[in-house]
Amino acid sequence: MSIQGQKVVVITGASQGIGAGVVAAYRKLGYAVVATSRTVAASDDADVLTVQGDIADPATAERVITAGIERFGRIDTLVNNAGIFVAKPFTDYTEDEFASVVGVNLGGFFRITQLAITHMLARGGGHIVNITSSLVDNANSDVPSVLASLTKGGLQSATKSLAIEYATRGIRTNAVSPGIIKTPMHPEEQHEALGSLLPIGRMGELGDIVDAVIYLENAPFVTGEILHVDGGQSAGR
Template sequence: MSIQKVAVITGASQGIGAGLVEAYRKLGYGVVATSRTIAESQDPNVLTVQGDIADPATAERVIAAGLERFGRIDTLVNNAGIFVAKPFTDYSQDDFATVVGVNLAGFFRITQLAVERMLTQGAGHVVNITTSLVDNADSNVPSVMASLTKGGLQSATKSLAIEYATRGVRVNAVSPGTIKTPMHPGEHHQALAALHPMRRMGEVGDIVDAVTYLETASFVTGEILHVDGGMSAGH
């Protein structure tokens, strides 16, 4: 199968990221998959690049490698994220630097490089993965660092969507509730399920389906698509 389009996916080694790699391959895309610990793929149309997305040099390597292998970049999914829930006054300077590094700096450089390429091609799509806590703070989950960083991504989604609306580049976000991934140990699942009005956690497939919908929805840009068991509607 010849590769028609190419998707770059960050945080791609497990959970939602791994699900997205598989989904984009099913759509016939070549995939550039990056994370700190990602292993080589046996699929010739999946190029893996190891690196810390908080380091701008990783972004440069990922995009350069994708262009060298496939010659184009059509979609970027900013899925890499780190979640540190603590009372506000307990966050350390290291916590701050780590979360801002992955969630904001990690988005910034790779998105600049990807969008530059999309503009020369005349089309492209960026999807940012945020969190429903941005819109709906919860006293059971003190998480101002998630709100600060993922909230920044959510606002940037709308800003970029408008900046590029006439130039063929769409920018959207998916705002998940709590999803069953290796990030959340099994013993916490019951408590996490209770945070959602539907009283269950989401599955990786729920988020993957939302991203693939946005991928094909050519008239949708600047959208924050909540996939959160009702959290964004209220409690």
């Protein structure tokens, strides 16, 4: 069980990149963490519970939420970070790629968020943070990304819908919309070219996205916000 009054966050896609950074940031805030991904390793921190599984499978969501409540007794925040990005011409996408991207980016959000909100309602409040993509607002001819726009765009719209649906019941819902960030997804030799796509002229750092998530966590008057952290990408070119 968590220390009395200790808040608890569930983080998907938590094994590397932005997810791992968010885990560390919430621990610094004193939160207990339930971290899930297909490859997340066991933690020697008693306040970090890891649950392996494919978030596209609703059974994984059930296991994660159940394990978190059994271990820590509560869930205060859910960070929907898990995501797949496949950039290719629209007519080249396969049925398997469509199923995979929709399964993680939308299906992975759907069930775990339902379960988390159900628990938050019983507790009287909570916070959802969704990680989307600036390509939703600013399509780029150099980065064909219809599946990202279809799924992360849906997530972005759902952010506002959830914020309004639960605004009077103590649950805030926000999103962070990253631009091109230095993560394991992008080999270092591509960094200069990718950075040149952004108005600010460089890629973002993992810490930029983590800081945005923590800002939203600590902003009780902010809900329904799509916080663009993208070097100006969503503003224009």
